[in-house]
Amino acid sequence: MATVVNGSFASPLANAHYPSTGALHSNGLFFQLYNGINAVSLLMSGLLMLVLYDQFKYIWNKGSIVGPSWKAPFVGPFLDSVNPKMDKYKAKWASGDLSCVSVFHKFVVIASTRDMARKVFNSPTFVKPCVVDIAVKLLRPQNWVFLDGKAHVDYRKGLNGLFTRQALETYLPGQEEVYDKYFANFVETSKNNDGKPIPWMPQFRELMCAVSCRTFVGHYMTDAAVKKIADDYFNITAAMELVNFPFILPFTKPWYGKKAADMVLDEFSKCSAKSKARMAAGGEVTCIMDGWIKSMQDSEKYRQKIAKGRTVDPSEKPPQLLRDFSDFEVAMTVFTFLFASQDATSSASTWLFQLMADRPEILAKVREENLAVRGGDRNQRFSMDILEKMTYTRAVVKEILRYRPPVIMVPYKAKKAFPVTDTYTAPKGSMVIPTTWPALHDPEAYPEPETFDPDRWITGDAEKAVKNWLVFGTGPHYCLGQTYAQLNLMGMIGKASMHLNWEHHVTPLSEVIKVFATIFPQVRSHLGILALFLVVANQYSIRTTALWSSQSDRERSPLLTAWYLK
Numbered sequence: 001m002a003t004v005v006n007g008s009f010a011s012p013l014a015n016a017h018y019p020s021t022g023a024l025h026s027n028g029l030f031f032q033l034y035n036g037i038n039a040v041s042l043l044m045s046g047l048l049m050l051v052l053y054d055q056f057k058y059i060w061n062k063g064s065i066v067g068p069s070w071k072a073p074f075v076g077p078f079l080d081s082v083n084p085k086m087d088k089y090k091a092k093w094a095s096g097d098l099s100c101v102s103v104f105h106k107f108v109v110i111a112s113t114r115d116m117a118r119k120v121f122n123s124p125t126f127v128k129p130c131v132v133d134i135a136v137k138l139l140r141p142q143n144w145v146f147l148d149g150k151a152h153v154d155y156r157k158g159l160n161g162l163f164t165r166q167a168l169e170t171y172l173p174g175q176e177e178v179y180d181k182y183f184a185n186f187v188e189t190s191k192n193n194d195g196k197p198i199p200w201m202p203q204f205r206e207l208m209c210a211v212s213c214r215t216f217v218g219h220y221m222t223d224a225a226v227k228k229i230a231d232d233y234f235n236i237t238a239a240m241e242l243v244n245f246p247f248i249l250p251f252t253k254p255w256y257g258k259k260a261a262d263m264v265l266d267e268f269s270k271c272s273a274k275s276k277a278r279m280a281a282g283g284e285v286t287c288i289m290d291g292w293i294k295s296m297q298d299s300e301k302y303r304q305k306i307a308k309g310r311t312v313d314p315s316e317k318p319p320q321l322l323r324d325f326s327d328f329e330v331a332m333t334v335f336t337f338l339f340a341s342q343d344a345t346s347s348a349s350t351w352l353f354q355l356m357a358d359r360p361e362i363l364a365k366v367r368e369e370n371l372a373v374r375g376g377d378r379n380q381r382f383s384m385d386i387l388e389k390m391t392y393t394r395a396v397v398k399e400i401l402r403y404r405p406p407v408i409m410v411p412y413k414a415k416k417a418f419p420v421t422d423t424y425t426a427p428k429g430s431m432v433i434p435t436t437w438p439a440l441h442d443p444e445a446y447p448e449p450e451t452f453d454p455d456r457w458i459t460g461d462a463e464k465a466v467k468n469w470l471v472f473g474t475g476p477h478y479c480l481g482q483t484y485a486q487l488n489l490m491g492m493i494g495k496a497s498m499h500l501n502w503e504h505h506v507t508p509l510s511e512v513i514k515v516f517a518t519i520f521p522q523v524r525s526h527l528g529i530l531a532l533f534l535v536v537a538n539q540y541s542i543r544t545t546a547l548w549s550s551q552s553d554r555e556r557s558p559l560l561t562a563w564y565l566k
């Protein structure tokens with residue numbers, strides 16, 4: 001019987017458990033608790049595994065280079081990337097030739113020294129430029145700036161002709177027209193404001209946008225469209241944060257940025273159609289878009305002659321045979337020029353005006369030189385000859401760009417494992433960021449690097465430090481617009497010195513750096529301390545506020561412009 005009760009040859013102990021197994025029936029409370037604990041512990045173990053994997057991956061990727069010994073689970077120093085601080089960047093650069101950080105899933109290697117930075121810039125086999133994900137959505141994935149290797153080199157060759165000395169000279173009258181208009185506006189705005197402080201930084205952004213649009217697309221765009229682009233461009237910059245949602249949610253920064261980008265592309269497409277018609281009718285080239293479209297049309301004419309079997313004199317062959325680009329393709333490319341220039345030139349022009357005001361002895365020399373190269377006539381229009389004679393003004397612009405380089409870092413991405421040094425290989429997929437600041441503040445190349453000293457470019461050895469001059473990058477992606485950008489800044493400050501006077505009300509924050517894509521003077525603290533610009537033109541005395549912005553200003557960006565322009 002006992003055998004029957006036990007029902008098996010199992011041990012008494014096993015049998016003794018039999019009744020309690022009944023208590024664990026799937027409907028039982030204990031069973032449910034037990035299952036619950038299992039689910040929670042499974043989840044916890046899973047999470048723990050992920051945290052460990054995240055840490056392990058970080059430590060593995062970090063290898064021998066400097067960096068935090070562990071990362072905050074998953075997010076890493078995410079908040080630092082949302083509100084970047086110059087001091088933290090400087091500390092990072094000082095921490096080692098190569099250092100690292102990991103934000104979310106992105107492993108980032110920072111190349112700080114001149115030689116490390118140059119190594120990255122000059123390693124196109126291993127790296128390609130990397131923009132934040134949202135930039136691809138704004139500029140469109142098929143944009144030429146995302147090309148790599150030979151495709152990039154070939155495309156770029158077709159654009160080189162737009163930035164030659166001869167081509168740049170063609171754009172000068174248009175640029176000067178914009179300066180005439182905006183300088184008069186500056187005076188008028190200040191006069192209308194009875195000399196009371198008004199924000200100034202947005203005026204520089206608008207000015208730079210207007211000069212760019214005039215240079216890139218001539219008069220094909222209305223003043224109202226230029227103004228709208230200048231106003232809305234802020235949203236494009238604001239959308240460029242390192243970390244954004246992978247998709248565009250309505251009413252977020254990327255959403256506003258995308259709307260602004262669509263509007264710019266639409267405007268540029270319309271300009272392209274107008275330029276094509278005008279160039280086909282034999283119009284003069286007055287802007288970059290004209291120049292490019294004329295080259296396309298000349299190439300087509302040449303191809304047709306060849307196809308028809310005509311004998312063509314070799315001199316008729318265009319330097320670059322271009323295919324025909326659609327209006328949208330033209331718009332995308334011209335948008336990259338605006339994209340590349342707007343923040344950088346806004347940064348440079350803000351520093352330029354501020355530092356000139358704070359160093360009147362330097363401004364006086366700029367004035368003296370500008371009057372001299374104009375043969376004593378301050379209304380003389382600028383030409384390439386005049387600009388090239390401005391040795392001191394050029395030195396001032398170079399020193400501004402060295403002292404406050406607009407682009408402090410250029411993100412690249414490792415296409416494959418990248419042996420940056422003998423002992424360290426950046427993993428495939430990591431972001432590798434060459435920095436420009438340390439090379440441009442290297443005391444061996446630029447003695448007393450924290451001093452703003454234009455003379456170092458004339459009587460000093462600064463020109464010899466070619467390898468340190470990373471303001472415009474180096475290697476296959478070096479800045480396409482570098483000559484144009486410098487001449488433009490020289491022309492602007494030279495002309496301003498001929499027609500305006502301005503004064504800066506210095507605050508303790510004036511030369512503190514605010515990082516917002518590029519770098520700007522931190523002139524307003526979170527407490528709302530204001531730095532003032534006092535602009536005096538002829539008989540007018542004008543006060544304005546040079547303002548760049550706390551985090552909250554950025555958040556309010558769509559409203560800010562209206563407020564600025566009151």
Ligand code: HEM
Pocket residue numbers: 121129145156336337338340341344345348405406407410470471472473474475476477478479480481482484485
């Ligand atoms: C002060 C103003 C400017 C600064 C500091 C600046 C700086 C830079 C830097 C650091 C790069 C990356 C270079 C590299 O990866 O090696 C770059 C690329 C570029 N810049 Fe500029 N830039 C300025 C103005 C302009 C202007 C006015 C234009 C256009 C007219 C322009 C067009 C470009 C383009 C198209 C690229 C990408 C080139 C490529 O990928 O092949 N930039 N710039």
